[in-house]
Every structure is written in structure tokens, then in C-alpha cells.
Amino acid sequence: MTVSRFSLTISPMPSKKYHHGDLKNALIKAGVEILAKEGVSGLSLRKVAQRAGVSHSAPYAHFPDKQSLIAAISTEGFNQLYAELESAISSHSKNPKKQLIEGAKTYIRFAEENTDTFKIMFSGVLEKEKDYPSFVEISSKTFKLVVEVVQACQSAAILPAAPADLMAVSVWGQLHGIVSLALEGQVPHTVLDRHNIQEIVSFAIGQMTT
Amino acid sequence: MTVSRFSLTISPMPSKKYHHGDLKNALIKAGVEILAKEGVSGLSLRKVAQRAGVSHSAPYAHFPDKQSLIAAISTEGFNQLYAELESAISSHSKNPKKQLIEGAKTYIRFAEENTDTFKIMFSGVLEKEKDYPSFVEISSKTFKLVVEVVQACQSAAILPAAPADLMAVSVWGQLHGIVSLALEGQVPHTVLDRHNIQEIVSFAIGQMTT
DNA sequence: CGAAAATCTTGACACCGTCAAGATTGTGAC
DNA sequence: GTCACAATCTTGACGGTGTCAAGATTTTCG
Structure with a gap:
């Protein structure tokens, strides 16, 4: 979106690209961390995505489903x-x-x-x-x-x-x-x-x- | 509601009372059945309630939560x-x-x-x-x-x-x-x-x- | 360079657990 | 018996969930 690109331009944010680079492993890592902090019942795809800094359905580019x-x-x-x-x-x-x-x-x-x-x-x-x-x-x-x-x-x-x-x-x-x-x-x-x-x-x- | 009582009057439905009688045990039984048919991941409070023939939040009269x-x-x-x-x-x-x-x-x-x-x-x-x-x-x-x-x-x-x-x-x-x-x-x-x-x-x- | 593929976002959908408000029914005191 | 109160159940709402479709952005490669 235009706004985020603008703020990226005038105050250079720390490496926020559209493409993550290694999202797949970042998601796994985020999952392990959530698992450790909130347990099995606290593990959701959306939280994993959020912790990895991407939108709620970005994981579907790398995993067909939660399982x-x-x-x-x-x-x-x-x-x-x-x-x-x-x-x-x-x-x-x-x-x-x-x-x-x-x-x-x-x-x-x-x-x-x-x-x-x-x-x-x-x-x-x-x-x-x-x-x-x-x-x-x-x-x-x-x-x-x-x-x-x-x-x-x-x-x-x-x-x-x-x-x-x-x-x-x-x-x-x-x-x-x-x-x-x-x-x-x-x-x-x-x-x-x-x-x-x-x-x-x-x-x-x-x-x-x- | 008036409608259901009316239909109950003209065509006697098989024992559909407002109060279930033994809902607590019926819910446990329904839960066991769903568990057997759909597995752990298929067990939801709402399905249990439906199978027992009550509304989705009736279980809360007998159980404080899903756990x-x-x-x-x-x-x-x-x-x-x-x-x-x-x-x-x-x-x-x-x-x-x-x-x-x-x-x-x-x-x-x-x-x-x-x-x-x-x-x-x-x-x-x-x-x-x-x-x-x-x-x-x-x-x-x-x-x-x-x-x-x-x-x-x-x-x-x-x-x-x-x-x-x-x-x-x-x-x-x-x-x-x-x-x-x-x-x-x-x-x-x-x-x-x-x-x-x-x-x-x-x-x-x-x-x-x- | 430009088309195709990969990646990510936005928005929607049905389902879920839970709660609040109110309707219905059972119960016990008088 | 009746009347207030408690127990039970319904309806409707809320935020959170997994998943999908459509589109935006970026990379890849002919």
C-alpha cells in the first residue's frame, strides 16, 4: 500500500521488504516459540504469521494447511x-x-x-x-x-x-x-x-x- | 416460542420439552459419539449441543467451559x-x-x-x-x-x-x-x-x- | 525487456468458544 | 395454590480461527 511505502522512503525501516526471504523457516521458528510460550492450544496459524511479521494468510504460500x-x-x-x-x-x-x-x-x-x-x-x-x-x-x-x-x-x-x-x-x-x-x-x-x-x-x- | 408450542399442540411431537431432563449426561454421551466418529479435532461444543438436540450455548448450564x-x-x-x-x-x-x-x-x-x-x-x-x-x-x-x-x-x-x-x-x-x-x-x-x-x-x- | 511464476496482502466465509440478555420451566415458602 | 426465585434453555452477539479467492508486488528467466 502507498502509505507504508512512503514511510519506508522517508524513514528507512529495518529491512521490510515485500518478500520475506526465508518465510518458511521463519514460520517454523515462530511456531516453536509460540508452542513454548502458549502451549499446543495457543498455536494458531494467524499468530504464527503475525509473529513472523506477515499477513494472516501468507503462510499458505509455503504450507497447504495448518497440519x-x-x-x-x-x-x-x-x-x-x-x-x-x-x-x-x-x-x-x-x-x-x-x-x-x-x-x-x-x-x-x-x-x-x-x-x-x-x-x-x-x-x-x-x-x-x-x-x-x-x-x-x-x-x-x-x-x-x-x-x-x-x-x-x-x-x-x-x-x-x-x-x-x-x-x-x-x-x-x-x-x-x-x-x-x-x-x-x-x-x-x-x-x-x-x-x-x-x-x-x-x-x-x-x-x-x- | 409461540410457534413451536402451537405445532406441539396440533401434531404432538415426540417429547420435546423445554427442559431436557438429563442434558448433562446426554452431552457427555454425544461427546463420546462425536469423538468416535470425527476424532479429537472434530469435537466441538456446538456439535455436541446439536447432537443432544439443544441450542449452541445450552451446555453452559452444566459445564463452565469446553475443558x-x-x-x-x-x-x-x-x-x-x-x-x-x-x-x-x-x-x-x-x-x-x-x-x-x-x-x-x-x-x-x-x-x-x-x-x-x-x-x-x-x-x-x-x-x-x-x-x-x-x-x-x-x-x-x-x-x-x-x-x-x-x-x-x-x-x-x-x-x-x-x-x-x-x-x-x-x-x-x-x-x-x-x-x-x-x-x-x-x-x-x-x-x-x-x-x-x-x-x-x-x-x-x-x-x-x- | 516482458511474461510467467512465486510471494504476499486484503477481504470474505463458515465455524468456533464464550458471554449477556431474556424466555421458559421447576421448586419451595407461605 | 400461588408466587417469587432458581435452574435451565434460547437467541444474538463478539472476537478469534482455518481457509479460500482475488489482486498486488516482486523475482525469475526466456
């Missing part, structure tokens, strides 16, 4: 989780048990520090995950990480012999279940008074390992 | 889950291992048959659970059921000696984690090709028991 933006945010979350897990695991490449424990710690920390991103990734907010190839890819890549650690533990006789993928689902399920119940406030205070989530998970995984 | 209705639906879900678990467990009162396995089966079946009710109960849709006493009560009552089964298993040396509530969080977490991952489509097909959820859980719990 698609949520998929992108979830994918970004998985990328971060994968990177952190990968880093934690490769720090103990000669000690499978430590890989398992530190991997679990990393998972817990990620869930605690990015609660609502974690929820978006795992709580059915994303309705048709299979429609988003990059989401499927990074999530199955993450699962393969778990399988590798499990196999290393089996080779070291720390976990019992069994199909590695099946055992991986057990281990991940155990970890994920406790974390999820905790985030939902379903772990009773009689337990939380004595142990934090970290300790509960350590106990549970300790039961599985030898 | 409160969701709490009621979740509570109802927990009541049903508790009843089914209780029934399954009391059917094998002399066999703790069977109690554990059948309880798990019941949990899985409930999640599969009432997927979206299960999600509402456990996926952060209900934002401040502690504000709803009857929800807190039935959910902690359910946890106590798990504790009882765990204790019975410990007495029979089926589960190792450890604080029963801690062990209960492990067992429930293991079960809940696998079910949740499965509902999210996070259990890879390489596993699902060979085993259904039932078998995966059986394997995982088998690892914990002796």
Missing part, C-alpha cells in the same frame, strides 16, 4: 531430538550400557525442555503423519538409532537376546511411556516425592538390563 | 477403563501372572476400541487435570489397581522385589508407552508385520517377569 505447518514443526523437533541422541550416544561408543542410559537421559531432558514440541510430535496433534515424508524419514531414522544401541547392548550381554527391533520397541516404549505419563501428571506424588523421572526411568531400564 | 466437558468425557472414559480392568483382574484372583497379562490385554483393547477417548484421557487435551477432582480420583484409583496387581505378582515372585508403586509406574509405563507409540504410528512396520500390539506387549512384560 502441514505442524508437520514441519514436528519434523524440526525430531531433527533436534535425533541430533541430541546421536551426540549423546557417540560420546560413549565403547560403552553400550552408558549409551542406553545417556540416551534415555537425553530423551527425558528433551521432553522436559520442549514439552509442547514433544507433545506435538507424539500426542496425535499431527493427524496423518504418513502424508509427510520428511517426518516419516527422521522418525524412522530415530528408531534405527534405538535399534543400534539395543544391538550393542545385546552384543555386550546387557540386554537379552531377542529380535533387535522388537527389543527396541520395548525399550523405547518403556522410556516413552514413563515420560508420557509423567507429562500427563499420571505419576502419583507418592512416587514423585521420592524419585524424579530420571530415577524412575533408570529403575525401569535397570530392570530390563543385566 | 470441563472434556474433563467429564475423560472421567467417563476412566470409569469405563477402571470397570473393565477390575473385571478382568477379579476373574483371575488366584493367578497374579494372569491378572497382569489379562489386565494388559484389557488396556490394549480399550485403547484400540476407544482410540480418541483414550487420546483425550492421556494426550494432554485436558490441560489442567488437577482442577477436576473426580478425574483425579478415578485416575488414581486406576493406578491403585495396578499397584495391587504388581504386589500380588511380587508376592508370587513373578515380579522382583521393589517398592510396589515404583514397579507399578514401570509396568504401566511399559504398557502405556507401547500402546501410545503404536497409536501414533511410531512402531515400524518391520515389527508390526510380524507381531500385533498384543504380542509386543506380551514380549515386553515377559521380559520384566520371571
Whole structure:
């Protein structure tokens, strides 16, 4: 509009172009921030657009709908989780048990520090995950990480012999279940008074390992 | 309004009173039905009201807001889950291992048959659970059921000696984690090709028991 | 340079949760 | 019984939401 161009001319505003440049990533970033500040129910396309400094329907140039933006945010979350897990695991490449424990710690920390991103990734907010190839890819890549650690533990006789993928689902399920119940406030205070989530998970995984 | 009373007079409509009689429960029931047919994202107060045959803001006579209705639906879900678990467990009162396995089966079946009710109960849709006493009560009552089964298993040396509530969080977490991952489509097909959820859980719990 | 494609804005639509005002009905005191 | 009051329900409005259509602006590329 003429007015905004005029004010842009006489008092040069800090880089306000018609084209954003990298709006797609800016929207994802804005989404993550809103998620952290207002939670899942506070996440709206219009707020994301506003925070990125564009009009309410600008996002439709980059995402066909809200679900698609949520998929992108979830994918970004998985990328971060994968990177952190990968880093934690490769720090103990000669000690499978430590890989398992530190991997679990990393998972817990990620869930605690990015609660609502974690929820978006795992709580059915994303309705048709299979429609988003990059989401499927990074999530199955993450699962393969778990399988590798499990196999290393089996080779070291720390976990019992069994199909590695099946055992991986057990281990991940155990970890994920406790974390999820905790985030939902379903772990009773009689337990939380004595142990934090970290300790509960350590106990549970300790039961599985030898 | 005069018109409707008139039509009620000349052609007797099937019991359309101004006062519903039991609207509160009708709304909960309608909510469960919509949940089953349209999923969590399809659940709106206005649809619930319409399905119950009342105006869009009639629910506010019984629930202060949408969260409160969701709490009621979740509570109802927990009541049903508790009843089914209780029934399954009391059917094998002399066999703790069977109690554990059948309880798990019941949990899985409930999640599969009432997927979206299960999600509402456990996926952060209900934002401040502690504000709803009857929800807190039935959910902690359910946890106590798990504790009882765990204790019975410990007495029979089926589960190792450890604080029963801690062990209960492990067992429930293991079960809940696998079910949740499965509902999210996070259990890879390489596993699902060979085993259904039932078998995966059986394997995982088998690892914990002796 | 100019046409086509990409990007962004404006405006509209139906739906949503919520509230205020008022209509209708049930209830209990007298 | 009746009459005031409480409970219940309707109507109408408000701002916020996701989404789409039309058009403005900018970039890209033949």
C-alpha cells in the first residue's frame, strides 16, 4: 500500500521488504516459540504469521494447511531430538550400557525442555503423519538409532537376546511411556516425592538390563 | 416460542420439552459419539449441543467451559477403563501372572476400541487435570489397581522385589508407552508385520517377569 | 525487456468458544 | 395454590480461527 511505502522512503525501516526471504523457516521458528510460550492450544496459524511479521494468510504460500505447518514443526523437533541422541550416544561408543542410559537421559531432558514440541510430535496433534515424508524419514531414522544401541547392548550381554527391533520397541516404549505419563501428571506424588523421572526411568531400564 | 408450542399442540411431537431432563449426561454421551466418529479435532461444543438436540450455548448450564466437558468425557472414559480392568483382574484372583497379562490385554483393547477417548484421557487435551477432582480420583484409583496387581505378582515372585508403586509406574509405563507409540504410528512396520500390539506387549512384560 | 511464476496482502466465509440478555420451566415458602 | 426465585434453555452477539479467492508486488528467466 502507498502509505507504508512512503514511510519506508522517508524513514528507512529495518529491512521490510515485500518478500520475506526465508518465510518458511521463519514460520517454523515462530511456531516453536509460540508452542513454548502458549502451549499446543495457543498455536494458531494467524499468530504464527503475525509473529513472523506477515499477513494472516501468507503462510499458505509455503504450507497447504495448518497440519502441514505442524508437520514441519514436528519434523524440526525430531531433527533436534535425533541430533541430541546421536551426540549423546557417540560420546560413549565403547560403552553400550552408558549409551542406553545417556540416551534415555537425553530423551527425558528433551521432553522436559520442549514439552509442547514433544507433545506435538507424539500426542496425535499431527493427524496423518504418513502424508509427510520428511517426518516419516527422521522418525524412522530415530528408531534405527534405538535399534543400534539395543544391538550393542545385546552384543555386550546387557540386554537379552531377542529380535533387535522388537527389543527396541520395548525399550523405547518403556522410556516413552514413563515420560508420557509423567507429562500427563499420571505419576502419583507418592512416587514423585521420592524419585524424579530420571530415577524412575533408570529403575525401569535397570530392570530390563543385566 | 409461540410457534413451536402451537405445532406441539396440533401434531404432538415426540417429547420435546423445554427442559431436557438429563442434558448433562446426554452431552457427555454425544461427546463420546462425536469423538468416535470425527476424532479429537472434530469435537466441538456446538456439535455436541446439536447432537443432544439443544441450542449452541445450552451446555453452559452444566459445564463452565469446553475443558470441563472434556474433563467429564475423560472421567467417563476412566470409569469405563477402571470397570473393565477390575473385571478382568477379579476373574483371575488366584493367578497374579494372569491378572497382569489379562489386565494388559484389557488396556490394549480399550485403547484400540476407544482410540480418541483414550487420546483425550492421556494426550494432554485436558490441560489442567488437577482442577477436576473426580478425574483425579478415578485416575488414581486406576493406578491403585495396578499397584495391587504388581504386589500380588511380587508376592508370587513373578515380579522382583521393589517398592510396589515404583514397579507399578514401570509396568504401566511399559504398557502405556507401547500402546501410545503404536497409536501414533511410531512402531515400524518391520515389527508390526510380524507381531500385533498384543504380542509386543506380551514380549515386553515377559521380559520384566520371571 | 516482458511474461510467467512465486510471494504476499486484503477481504470474505463458515465455524468456533464464550458471554449477556431474556424466555421458559421447576421448586419451595407461605 | 400461588408466587417469587432458581435452574435451565434460547437467541444474538463478539472476537478469534482455518481457509479460500482475488489482486498486488516482486523475482525469475526466456
